[in-house]
Amino acid sequence: MNIEYFLAKRLITAKDYKSSISAPIIKIAISAIAIGMIMMIVSVATGIGLQQKIRDKVSAFNGHIIISNYDNNQSEVTLVPVSKNQDFYPKFNSVPGVSHIQAVASKAGIIRTETAFEGIILKGVGTDYQWDNIKEYVVSGNLPNFSKALNQEVLISQLLANRLNLKVGDAFNTFFIKDDHNKLPNIRRFKIVGIFSSGFQDFDATYIIGDIRHIQRLNKWETDQVGAFEVFANDFSNIKSIGEQVYQQTSSTLDTKTIIEKYSYIFEWLKLFDLNIIVILVVMILVATINMVVALLVLILERTQMIGILKAIGANNWSVRKIFLYNAFYLVIRGLFWGNLIGITMLLIQKYFGIIQLNPENYYVNQAPVDINLLYIVLLNLLTITVCFLVLLIPSYIITKISPVKAIRFD
Secondary structure (H helix, E strand, O other): OHHHHHHHHHHHHHHHHOOOOOHHHHHHHHHHHHHHHHHHHHHHHHHHHHHHHHHHHHHHHHOOEEEEEHHHOOOOOOOOOEEOOOOOOOOOOOOOOEEEEEEEEEEEEEEEOOOOEEEEEEEEEOOOOOHHHOHHHEEEEOOOOOOOOOOOEEEEEHHHHHHHOOOOOOEEEEEEOOOOOOOOOEEEEEEEEEEEOOOOHHHHOOEEEEEHHHHHHHOOOOOOEEOEEEEEEOOHHHHHHHHHHHHHOOOOOEEEEEHHHHOHHHHHHHHHHHHHHHHHHHHHHHHHHHHHHHHHHHHHHHOHHHHHHHHHOOOOHHHHHHHHHHHHHHHHHHHHHHHHHHHHHHHHHHHHHOOOEOOHHHHOOOEOOOOOOHHHHHHHHHHHHHHHHHHHHHHHHHHHHOOHHHHHOOO
């Protein structure tokens, strides 16, 4: 074993490949491994990062599971109220995995300013609303305070604020149509205390967030009546099973819907990223292994005489094959080192500086998010090493067909 290791080491470092015919091919093989690892790390980190960021955004503004009356399911506007006097409110203790539940309501209206008007939906929230979920999306101003008396404070999106030429501190009138369309609409004057940007065109172009008590008064509801409940789960990966348990624990007059069902078009689109990641991994590993196979074949042909000499002094086929496999393994490690170094550096630059910007109308985010997970990186390295090693066993089999006599005379 020591002799084999010494010979392998000599084979790897001899003349530093500078005068070797295989030098350019070896450099190409190392570069292919490095580029492949960079592509795999970046694709996995950005793919998973984008999925998580979009998922978190949808959850922040809608919860993971929505409980409402059946009559409200086909509309973003609350039509039929739900009583807050439920066994699952304010704590959903009967279902493990539920972290929070909050009451909300919504009502359509029209914002009218001196220069423009926009149709909107007022999303009413109360003291149980979890502001921490959307705090990071507030781009200016502060969060409204609904813990005391009814007030006119609202959050408005950056998109609506730009369209209506409004800013933090401005007030505006909102008209709400009554059930009896022959009567004059109700008018509410709101004051902007904060501006948010979620990146979701449908949400930013439509919603403002205000006190739920305004909607209760506009709809002439009781103080214990709301539009729906938003439920948050501890683990998003279990949202389907938690949603089924929530459905079983609610009244037969209520329905539940997960955000995966409500925004199915978004989550179906996100699934495409999994396919893209798999395709990239397969292609990159295939390119890397092909280059390594070519490099190994060139090394074998270039050192045919050495193979003949080793066999002549008694080395068996497997011992000689291991020398070349050690060499190939060394090249793979070099490629992985540079690939990991460059790939992780690129991810860190993107994470902290946001160099790559995205169109939020298409991707729902302003910049490419990354998820730097060391477990994924380690698994990618192990996968590459394993596949390359197994594939390289095939060309190394050529060594068993080399005759010592012919190899020593080979020129």
